[in-house]
Amino acid sequence: MGGADPVGAALPDALPPDALPSDALPSDALPSDAVATSALARCIAIPAERFAAEYWSARPLLTPAAESGADYSDLLDVAAIDELLSRRGLRTPFLRIAKQGKVIPAREFTRSGGVGAGVTDQVADDKVLGLVADGATLVLQALHRTWPPLVRFGSTLSTELGHPVQINCYLTPPQNQGFAPHYDTHDVFVLQIAGHKRWVVHQPVLTDPLPGQDWEQRRAAVTTRAAEPPLLDLMLQPGDALYLPRGFIHSATAQGETSIHLTVGVHPVTRHSLLKHLLAEAATDPKLRASLPLGGDLAAEARLADQLRETVHAFAAFAEEGRLPQVAGRLADELAGSTRPEPIEPMAQLAALAALTPSASFRLRAGLRARLERRPDAVLVKAIDTSLSLPLSAEAALKLVLSGEPVSAAALPGLDAEAALTLVRTLLTAAILVPERGA
Template sequence: MLIDTLLGDLPRSTFFQEHYLQQPLARPSTAASLVELATWATAERLIESTPCDLLLVRDGEVWSGQRPTSAREARALHAEGYSLVLRHADRHDAGLAELGRRLSAELQGTVNLQLYCTPAGHGSFGWHCDPEEVFIFQTLGAKRYLLRQNTLNPTPVHETLTDAPDISRERTPVQECRLEAGDWLYIPGGYWHHVTAPEQESISISVGLMPPTALDVLDYLRAQLVRSRDWQRRLPVLGHASPLSDAEKMEAYRTLFQGLGGELQRMLADPRQALRFMALTASAGLKSSAIGLDAPRKPER
């Protein structure tokens, strides 16, 4: 398995017990086989020959001009301090797509893969957090990572990223990590991080893996219930013209919610539901990193 190669002499059981979904982990040299997946040649081909989404950002400032269509234009902006962020690069490159599919198959989750080309002495975004479990593979140069546990919104989802509180309110210690080519870093979802390329230009692959959440279970059940006559029925009138008193409205809804909750409980107790949900989420994860797939824009990170 890819994860075993990446972990090297660290047992997989240790990774899951002590790090995955919990604590960052950096490993030296074990991602050396991935270095050729992301080079300047890869970035230039994606810019010039594909419609790959390209974001340019310099120390938190997003470039407001038109997308460069040539490597020369992109390189000129890079020389001015802008990081080139090729979003969903796996949709346009077979090697990157295979990396995304393997991580999704082994850990299960939808893939949000990005290629970063960062100029020396600069960073892309400031302190921020991502909802995904993030795997960073360094392929050129070096990067410095500052990491900090998020106690204010520890398990964000995409919808709640805008609710991110001010990191200055954190009292957790800052950890530091340096990646060289062939190294990799795991950052748990929600963890604050700040990234710079200190003294030389850097290229890295960022794979965000979004595992299923309990909210996905609700979406899964809704897809089954949408054609149910019981769940399509209109609820008791709540307006001022309702013949029910406030106490009667409350009792009607309390009884209704109790019945609906019981139905949901019976559905969730059926082992076939768990099997179907597992199969659907696995399929969605594998499809999320596929050549030629039109990708909705994800929140920036």
């Protein structure tokens, strides 16, 4: 994210509220203390219900630090960036570097890891220094996988929103941009950590673009739209947050000091996603596997119209035949594979196994998206790429486990003491259960 064209005139540190469209500014009071502890409440200063009804996937929302009191330095700061670049052994693609709209080849900022590290693309901190000094923008990618505070934040936010989340950090030297005006195929929350950055936002050229409909396919239309008067022209300062739905064209320029911001990308599950999963299930229907008739031009519109009408009718009939469990299962597998649950501590899990007692307290691993499937002779627990087959007698106990409530072997229903301990051991080993904190 970022811009490509230099900004000629210096801008004030913050634009006055009347420089923005009135519907881009929140007016509600801060949410309650209960809501304020959530990850989403760190990105917005209005109730989650209003955000969902008025802004989600519809229009931008600016949340000034003056209204929210936000400070994102606990999530990432300059010292953390230095540590990631110099002491964490980062490799591509966890770092990208761009300058004036062009991505710099990885070979220009990586080298061999040296003795004992048989890799050729480890980030070279000295090369990074030279590029940043020359005005390049750093993009630390997938921090929801690598930096502990953002692992926790990303996992919590994904659980609250119900959609997968990714987190990148953008570090831009003064008076520079990393990327040309463009749009994303996912929603974003921009969280300004340090410095000031000017954001220019334009209306979409394509509403709600899907992952395969990226901006480069519409480069000319994007360039034309970016030359028009903007929807928003604003300055983000530390603690400010900006929500942009997918499709909104944007560019950003650092001002008189180095700018650091987090881009929290939300990859929405769409109606197109549901159709995709339903279509995959349609392969089980003989009517929808049938060949088109022989002879003639199959693509002729006059002939194709009847076939298309019959196919749509057959597909609608198929969709109404109780396909919800199958589609739900496919969607659950997609979500499980695209989100990261709470990190586990393997040594702590082993210690919990060694010290297991009937009264020891455990809980479901947060963000796991585990689910049950009942079979005639067993019950399956599915989570990410794990599938456990367990006796039907464990079904009631497993429902309690997956409810998210803290549990102990002694409290599991429908099982004798030894069977309950065996079930807890199995779930701990599979990282479905984790020790309850403070237990």
